[in-house]
Amino acid sequence: MTSSDDTLVVVSADHSHAFSFGGYSHRGQSILSIANQSYYDSTDSNGHYYTVVSYGNGPGHKSVPQNYTDEYFDVDRVYESVFPLDSETHGGEDVQIFASGPMSHLFTGTHEQTYIAHAMAYAACIGQNKAHCSTRRDTTTPLPTYQLPPTQPAVII
Ligand SMILES: Nc1ncnc2c1ncn2[C@@H]1O[C@H](COP(=O)(O)OP(=O)(O)O)[C@@H](O)[C@H]1O
Ligand SMILES: [Zn+2]
Structure with missing residues (x-):
């Protein structure tokens, strides 16, 4: 175009946005799924599984700790947020x-x-x-070849 x-x-x-994706998920794993599934240290400090995606604020807040064990790849999922707001803020x-x-x-x-x-x-x-604007580059004419100055004979005084 x-x-x-x-x-x-x-x-x-x-x-x-107040969005993040984290954890140590394996190569090729969907970011819409559960984090760290292939690691022994795959749960949070409550012993719960958590999602790769999370938000700092917004509609996904849960007052009770969640254990996300599902394989839920729906792009319309509302992911968990730290602070409850009707809609998420800018970041x-x-x-x-x-x-x-x-x-x-x-x-x-x-x-x-x-x-x-x-x-x-x-x-x-x-x-x-705008000084640079007055030197229009002609793209149809090849750039001149730089000529080295003729070698000057050494002058010994
Ligand atoms: N907790 C959440 N889970 C999933 N999606 C969320 C969550 N919070 C916000 N979003 C999504 O983030 C996106 C923010 O984009 P948008 O509001 O269009 O931003 P802006 O108009 O400011 O550029 C929306 O699609 C919204 O649905
Ligand atoms: Zn915006």
Whole structure:
């Protein structure tokens, strides 16, 4: 749909959620299932099995400790949360950002969120710092071959 020669595509998120998936489940195990099934140390400190997925808050809170022994792979399952809320809140983790196309090299590493808008403006030649915009890259003409300067004879004084 677009060409990476002339179109910068930036993909990111506005926030995370109070979601986690943990435990030491074996390779290939569904994250919708019970954690640590292949380990002897597979239960929590109550001796109960627990799910890979859990939430910090939200509708899945249980006031009584649960022992999750089922094989329940339904994606609509409401997973357990620490704090009871009608709906789960946003989270505070860093979110990822992916970019391709011109100036996509600006979107690497870890940045404060407002950096993204400035970097996109810079890449799109909007706002300040537009000096780089006047040197348009002609993609049809091959880049010139760099010529080494002729060797100068040594001058001995
Ligand atoms: N305890 C829970 N178990 C399973 N899914 C949950 C639980 N708490 C929240 N979710 C799901 O997490 C998702 C949060 O996404 P959403 O509310 O669309 O986020 P936002 O609109 O803020 O980006 C919803 O699909 C919601 O059903
Ligand atoms: Zn959101």
